[in-house]
Amino acid sequence: MIRWKHVLLAAIAAPLLALLVAWSGVIYIGATGGHWSITNWFLHYVMRQSIATYAIPVEEPEIIDPGLLVPAAGHFQQGCAFCHGAPGEQRSATVMKMLPQPPDLTTVLSTWSDEELFRIVRNGVRYSGMPAWPTQERDDEVWGLVAFLRQMNGMDAETYQTLTQQPASGNQAAGSVAFERALSACAACHNLDGSGRSSVIPILAGQSETYLLNSLHAYADGSRASGYMQTAATLVDRALYAELAAYFAAQTEPAPPPVDAPxxxxxxxxxxxxxxxxxxxxxxxxxxxxxxxxxxxxxxxxxxxxxxxxxxxxxxxxxxxxxxxxxxxxxxxxxxxxxxxxxxxxxxxxxxx
Ligand code: HEC
Ligand code: HEC
Ligand code: HEC
Known part of the structure; x- marks a missing residue:
């Protein structure tokens, strides 16, 4: 009888004690020191097991369009490189103090299957700073990113730069510094003349200005789904949208590439x-x-x-x-x-x- 009373008392006291410790504020949550190695091991074990289990139903598409590599690389540069680094690019001292520290992907990619990488990039990792993909509406872009990650392994700095930067062009824009900076970010995927650097990147040259402007707002509001464009649009001040739309609408249409169809x-x-x-x-x-x-x-x-x-x-x-x-x-x-x-x-x- 007495023993049961003790158990009951302990059951009430334990959570109260935990609450008291939390209330006192002595639990250290600063990011200057890491977890105990046992906690660290356990958290990574949970993460790997969870990703492996949730990746079971994921089916990799048979053919991943090679055109997806260009916007994937451009997106990696805008949305991932500042945390994970990129070929020939160093990370800031601030990112290196993140806890957990975002790994240099080239050292860990071989430990994940394509399906697991897809899950990580699409869903993110909770409580670690690893964000989910901006939209859950479509998977083609995430597969493009997985294909790019595979190519990035062993990629030299020069190849990476050719993929992520627009080729030099005589096409000179004239505008404010903010406009020029925004435009050069767009050109990494769309080219300065709005011709689109790959078959999955739309031609903006000669498109209706109103449609371009409305579309930029649609991406920024999240009412049009594209992880690439939702990121690119929100990295730019909305006040510049009208100028960007007018600029691309005014570019001369490139001659349509020959269409190979019977x-x-x-x-x-x-x-x-x-x-x-x-x-x-x-x-x-x-x-x-x-x-x-x-x-x-x-x-x-x-x-x-x-x-x-x-x-x-x-x-x-x-x-x-x-x-x-x-x-x-x-x-x-x-x-x-x-x-x-x-x-x-x-x-x-x-x-x-
Ligand atoms: C704000 C920083 C941040 C950004 C931005 C970010 N990540 Fe991460 N990422 C992390 C952190 C932190 C981890 C480690 C998670 C852990 O180990 O618990 C991680 C883990 C990963 C992993 C698993 C690697 C491993 O073995 O732990 C992959 C793959 C990955 N990120 C890819 C990406 C891609 C692709 C992008 C861009 C679409 C991206 N990340 C953007 C912070 C970031
Ligand atoms: C990382 C590559 C990338 C960057 C950077 C980028 N875009 Fe895009 N853009 C795309 C892709 C891919 C699409 C097609 C997305 C979709 O399926 O909705 C697109 C679509 C668009 C569309 C819709 C066109 C249509 O016909 O519906 C507009 C407008 C646009 N981009 C403008 C811009 C502007 C302006 C910038 C610079 C602020 C920019 N983009 C930066 C890759 C990019
Ligand atoms: C009743 C009017 C209407 C008809 C008919 C119509 N469309 Fe559209 N279409 C639109 C509008 C409006 C949009 C722009 C959607 C948006 O707001 O993003 C659009 C967008 C598109 C786009 C995307 C363009 C881009 O740059 O992203 C494609 C592709 C398209 N239509 C193909 C077709 C085809 C093919 C047909 C015929 C089978 C067709 N449409 C018939 C009104 C129409």
Missing amino acids: NDVLELGRRIAEQGLPDKEVPACLSCHGSTRKAAYPSLDGQHRDYLVRQLVLFAEEHRGGTPFNHLMIRPAKGLSEPEREAVAAYFASRRR
Whole structure:
């Protein structure tokens, strides 16, 4: 009987004691010293086990578009390098005092599978400072980043710089220092002439100014999903958006790259663009995307084909979001089969803006 009383008393006293210790404020939470090594070992054990378990259902796509490497590298430079370092780049003394310290990724990448890296980059690591991906709506960008991380292992500084910096160009912008700085960040992915450095980065040159401006706000508000662009847009002062949109809209369109598609595919694409697919309630694309379109609607002419296909998939899955007009695209996108999507994208890519 007496023994039971002791147990009960202990059960009440233990949490009270813990509360008292917390209240007294003597628990040290400064980041000058690390955990005990046993705590450290345990926390990492929990992290590795958790990531391994949550990575079980993750399925790696068979082909990762090589075009994804350029924006992935650009994003790594803007969103990861200041914590993890990059080929040829040193980290600040402040980051080195983070606890836990963000590891030099080249030393740990080989200990993770692609699926595990995907989980870490997409979901982050709680209580460590390792952030989650800015949007959970789409996975293609995260896979691009995983592909880039694999390439980064053993990459020299020069290759990294070519991937993350825009090539020198005679195209001179004139504006405030803040504008020039913002523009050079955009150019790392879009090029100074707005031509897009890879097939998944859209051409901005000659696009409607209103659409570009509305899209920048949509990324910044989180109403359009892209980890790359949500980061790039929020790194720039919103007051500069109008100037950036005007700048890119005024660039001359690059000649559309030659489109490699058989004639019957281009012909199917043209029919969908001009007439739609009445039996599937798909309206004619050109009724909204033609030359007499509203200023808030984008031109698709000469746009990168891979980019167009990806946007149509995102609309069909209702994961793209966009400006307040984006709902107009759900029905057209859902009505297209995969070959029809490919055909209409190839057709628009072959048109001139
Ligand atoms: C604010 C700093 C910070 C940023 C920004 C950051 N990370 Fe991390 N990252 C960390 C920290 C801290 C850890 C260590 C977590 C731990 O060990 O508990 C980590 C861990 C990781 C790991 C697991 C490595 C290991 O073995 O522990 C990977 C992979 C990773 N980060 C990739 C990325 C990528 C890719 C980005 C950019 C999209 C990124 N991180 C952005 C702080 C950061
Ligand atoms: C890390 C690479 C990267 C950087 C840096 C970047 N962009 Fe982008 N941008 C992209 C990608 C990739 C997309 C397509 C995203 C999507 O699927 O929604 C995009 C899309 C856009 C769009 C939407 C175009 C359309 O046709 O819908 C605009 C506008 C844009 N970017 C403007 C900018 C501006 C302005 C900057 C500089 C402040 C910038 N971007 C910096 C990669 C980048
Ligand atoms: C009723 C008007 C309307 C019709 C019809 C329409 N669209 Fe759109 N489309 C839009 C609007 C508005 C947007 C801009 C969405 C946003 O707010 O981000 C858009 C965006 C797009 C985009 C993304 C462009 C970019 O730069 O990111 C693609 C690709 C697209 N449409 C393809 C098509 C195709 C293919 C068809 C025909 C099958 C079609 N659209 C029919 C209104 C329409």
